[in-house]
Amino acid sequence: MLRTLWNAFTRRKQWEQDLQDEMRDHIAQRTQHLIAAGVPEPKAERQARLEFGPAESYKERCREAHGLRWPAELLQDLRYGFRVLSHSRGFAAIAIISLALGVGANAVVFSAIHTLLVRPFPIPEPERIYSINRNHDPSNSFPNYREIRDHNQVFDGLFAYRIAPMSLENSGVAQRVWGYLVTGNYFDTLQVHPFLGRFFGPPEDLHENASPYAVLSYDCWRNRFGGDPGIAGKTVHINSGVYTVLGVAPQGFHGTEAFYWPEIWVPMMMQPRIEGRSWLNERNEYDAWIAGRLKHGITNQQADADLGLIAANLVRQYAGNEGIYLTVARAGFAGSTGRDPLQAFAGGVMLLAVLVLLAACANLASMVSARVADRHREFAIRLSIGAGRTRLLRQLLTESLLLSVLGGAAGFALAAGFLHFINQWRAPLDFPASFQIPADFRVFGFAFAVALVTGLVFGILPARAAWRTDPNEGLKGTQGNALSRRWALRDLLLTAQVAVCCLLVTSSFVALRGMVQSLRMPLGFSGSIRRHSRL
């Protein structure tokens, strides 16, 4: 790349030299001719130059006609752009900062949405994992789970899971960790493979309190057990009971809820020991969440129809099931309760971020057009010594793009820093709700694209004013008509800026209130957790 640029650069120098020589020879030969024709020598050269016309202007037209190789042109434009920007550091700094804020905000929101709503779970065919809702609630009773598991026709595997806090004793110190109680077919259905040791399976989840096994998450194994390679087979104390660690889950695997990062998995049959009171046979206690892998080619509607039959049977056969109906929803956000509000909220936040970017754009556009007004004289001079208007326009665009690339880079750095902070941060909840949002190449690409589009938008508007520069008026200092029109554009931009800022402040407050409200939203399992923490 650099070599191409350098080659193009040297070739270009040669090309310029050739052009220069060609024109000089022309004038020299003309001078000789005129002398031969009897014109006195000093006058001859002057006349030759006059006949030739404005050489610089013709050179510029030759450059245009030749169609310069882009790297050389870019290099030239960039060099000039850097020089211009370094002459006005204040302008450049403010422009880059406002761009960085706009781009950074958008990159953060983009990556959050991508990670939470778009990115699939790190398991094979995650799009086939669906959760079962009872009347739009993810929880169900364990006896109902057994019925659904045994009678459905649409799932390859159906497991029950339960968010459960546990007290894990490690080197004599008991620490509260958040884990999962899961049925024996959990790991098979999700098709994950252990990082170390093995997982428990259906045979180890048959009888109540008979399977004291545990699987650790990768992070738990690294942080609490120092990454002990011989962990499999060792025993740990959970809620004062002795459990054998069977294995370690692969890095990044955290089950099927987007926000929940459990540290430990224990067979469901250990529920009475872990929670102190069994609900495994209580038909009217809705404590288990259900999810499974749909069979190949089964649609939501087919699954819902099949579940409808099962629900009808449940209602008929067992008291306490009156009025229940079962539906499927993509797993990840507490059944069907989480995804829609979250999507709406994410949409709102994205809108806010776009508004921030718009404000930054308006800010930049008005700054750039103010600068165009200040540089009116410079443009007039360049035009009158033979610069083409397209060349001028391209130079302005290059400056804008240079700014936007710098701003985009700063914005990406800002976003990456913020995401790093978020990833470290734990919400002030007694719950492992964690945001693992990597600042990866997608975020970088997004920031770059946003910055480029912004650069084009705020670069083109003022460039139109430069396009209309009249060299004569500009040099005389009477800028007249063009200037008043440009002021109108700037007024418009100012108005837009104020409007966007007002909108931004109002909608930020609305969003904040919304978020406070949604934090008060019941989490769906709070009752039993309170029960546990009283124990």
Add this chain to the structure above:
Amino acid sequence: MNKTSILPGTLDLLILKAASLGPLHGYGILLRIEQMSGGALGIEQGALYPALYRLERQNLLTTQWGTSDNNRRAKYYSLTSAGKKRLRQETSGWKRLATAMSTALAAEPEEA
């Protein structure tokens, strides 16, 4: 010297014609055009070069470096086959136009 300034677009045709008579450097093309037109067509001399570069880019002209009469390195322009074809087309087009124009301008008002 009373010179007619040339119509836009005709400079290219004149250059192609001049170059079709053998490789020439820039000044040579100018001289050839003056000689061909009997000095009646005025071109601003610098304007020759953007046109030369444009025709070269359109692959109608090709260039090579040689030595000029006064022993200096000089760039010689000659016609490519595409240039020859273009010259033929433009020449016949121009002739038709010229005939049509002179016929039109020569028309006498009809006697009533």
